[in-house]
Amino acid sequence: MTDKPPVLDFATDFDHTDPEWVSDPYTIWEDLRQRCPVAHTDRYGGAWFPATHAGVSAIAKDTVNFTSRDVIVHEGRPTEEDLPSPIGVAPPITSDPPFHKVARRLILPAFSPAVVNALEPQIRALCATLLDDIIFEGVVNASMDYARLIPPSVIRQMLGFPEEDTEMFIKAVHLITENVDRPQEERIELFEPVEAYFTRQIEDHQENPRDDLTTFLLNAEIGGEKLALEHVFGTMILILVAGIDTTWSAIGAALWHLARNPEDLARLVNEPELMPVAVEEFLRYYAPVTMARLVNADMEYLGCPMKEYDWILLGFPAANRDPTVFKDADKFIIDRAENRHVAFGLGIHRCVGSNLARMELQVALEEFIKRYPRFELANEDNVTWAQGQIRGPRNLPLRILR
């Protein structure tokens, strides 16, 4: 981070952890779209970044030339041993066809709209309880004391982990997700307590099966055979990592926007029926998730000389700001009716939890503005943003207005 050389030109030396990118990536992406639609860097062992919707879409849908066996850009070029297949580290996000389809079909029913819709009352009650618990002193840290706490409780409940473990669970998750850019040895070390906890939970579920996602995965079969334990474990890790700071970021970013745009806040307070459309615009404008791919073999692609195992930083948030696809792409339009945003990705790896994420975002916003219909940023300078492939405010002090 601080020991890295500063970026001089994002077209030829980009770094998504550079402070300039972290604080305002949108200006950088617009500049890239105009002069160099596919940026390159020698950092991370070599990576490409398409800044246009067309570039992002082409790569997301091309599972022949690109592999998903690693989806988080980190230091060093991966080698064959770093990239297990076909199951991968966290199936199905790290799986390629044809295994991907099998692993994905297995978990899709657990996140279908019907299942998610049934969770709404619980999520609403959770949000209300969290708001009750905030010790109100005029300023609320809407990220740390609200948005951060919603997704882990939902995921914990779906996986069927004990309620009394919630705090520990939240801490363990953030230890992983906030340290993805640390060296591999450190990440493995940080991960040990989580691995031990998951192992205990798996053992407990084997002894005492119940109606939850963990038991479901333990009983699930592919081709008449139970899943390999590494598959169960990997999918649990995926649900944990993909389902938590992503949604936390989306909720936080939406509240950040409303704190700075009182006219939009007033519209949502006065026109609650607008919320579903507004949620899609929040997702377009503040899409939190950037994915990654690896190039499968040396080739010329989008006019670029790509090499085997070069990283592709797959910027769905950048695609969402492409003015050739979205009218007034750089404007937040709360009632934007036509909105083909790609916040949940495109193609076969579309976010499995998208229905759940939408529900959490909508309910979290509804409950917050019901409790606090007027608020503003308490101190713009105290707002910090997550660095890496998930973007959202981590510290978000809001002053509640009467």
Add this chain to the structure above:
Amino acid sequence: MKVVIDAELCQGQGRCFSIAPSIFDFDDLGSGFVIGDGTLSPETMDLARLAQANCPEHAIFIEESP
């Protein structure tokens, strides 16, 4: 005119059945499908077009009825 979803292109983004639940529904995997034979009336045409304009996968097509 009738509306169809190309099942090969649909990835379960979930936009169509949220926008137009009278025209689209979802299956156990969360993929969208057209309710009935998809014939559109002048009243449902605009809603179908709106759903089409919100599908990130461009999986919805509005065609001349045979």
